[in-house]
Amino acid sequence: MNNITKDLLRRWIDGMCTTEEAAYVQQYLQQYPEVLLRQMDENWEHASGVMSKKATASLWQQIRSQIKPHGRTILIMGQWKKTAVAASVLAIFFTVSWWANNRRHNKPVAATIWKTVRNSGSGKMSFQLPDRSKVWLSKGAVLQYANDPEKGTRQILLTGEAFFDVHKDSLHPFSVQAGKVKLTVLGTRFNVEAYDNEENTRISLIEGKVSTNYSDTHNKTITTLLTPGNMLCYNRLKAEGNVQPVNISDAGSFTGADIVLQDISLNDALNRIGSHFGKTIHLQNNRDDQQQLTAVVPGNNLEAALSNLAFIYRLQYRIDDNTIQVVRR
Incomplete structure (x- = not known):
């Protein structure tokens, strides 16, 4: 695999790569994680400006210990171990990158x-x-x-x-x-x-x-x-x-000002009218049928609203203060 440029790596860190470029960079870093280490060395000041000194030192030591536990051992490890370490490096790097990006775009959410x-x-x-x-x-x-x-x-x-x-x-x-x-x-x-x-x-x-x-x-x-x-x-x-x-x-x-009733049951229609005018309406001998009604009734006149429904749907009603009794004829 060919080397990647510093500009491409920086654009990958900043999330500015295309999908194809990002896939290429990630594949490259899995094989050559030491390239990422060098880049992190250059960018670490940005991250440490956000993290506490103690947290910065601790995280940096953790990365170093996983990448180079014994000098340059990483370069002669078996492929499966190198891949595992690279995955650890990348996982830790994403955390560092998040801190660094917050440093560059330090706006509270x-x-x-x-x-x-x-x-x-x-x-x-x-x-x-x-x-x-x-x-x-x-x-x-x-x-x-x-x-x-x-x-x-x-x-x-x-x-x-x-x-x-x-x-x-x-x-x-x-x-x-x-x-x-x-x-x-x-x-x-x-x-x-x-x-x-x-x-x-x-x-x-x-x-x-x-x-x-x-x-x-x-x-x-x-x-x-x-x-x-x-x-x-x-x-x-x-x-x-x-x-x-x-x-x-x-x-x-x-x-x-009108009350629009669209394809709803008689019981729901009466409940809406009652709620609108601050009344409680009881529909007696209410049968569970599938009949739906559509009507536009006055929203500023209770008597007119009830009269319209009563005429169309053959109803009788009686108003007792705040309670209205409605029956089917």
Whole structure:
């Protein structure tokens, strides 16, 4: 094998080599570890500037003892022993290199700071994230976002429902973790429903593209690319999802005062309305059927919201202060 240049070795130490160059250097050093020793002699001052003197001396002695336990014995060892020693040298060197790199790039790694927004008001809350993306947070929803402008991080954790109008930034994908579903976008408009008390998580795409990821019952990652006018419905109990057409395609419905109910059970719909208006709704003789409903009901008028559902789905209801009784006709 030909000799390697000092420049190539330095670039390998600094992590600046190509994949092919790195493989070549590592193979070379396994056969000629004394080359690495000479280079470490030259670079040791950088590492010792970060490590304590005691730790530096101890580590250096450890390397020397493994490399040259008896003068130049390493040069006449059997190949299998030389390889074993070379592996030890390389392993120790990686530790030293880490210290040296920290010395050259001595910047503290700050922990990601998460900020929390809770909507405890009576209607939807709208606000702008640091990256200029806009959010409409439904009542009772909780949103956490990573506030890290230096890294350009755009990460969201969501419980409840929110509509997003994401600022386009091709260099920094925007991700939302909604229960067990993670979605990633660059710039788009979509709605997420991730209620703790419901089996299904729904992502409705109005504009752009969204990539969704979740794990199935075999812990296999399933990736789905949504296009405008489609919705992913993920059932967390069955760990399965399906894509279906969006029944509500107007962004104004999600950002306005209305309550949007998309392909959900009657019981879940009544729970959402009750939570929105601060009421407890009981659905009597509730049968476990597969009927799903889709509707847009007023979010500023309880009577109107109940009347709309009662007319369409043949219901009767009675309001007693903070409790509402609903029965099927």
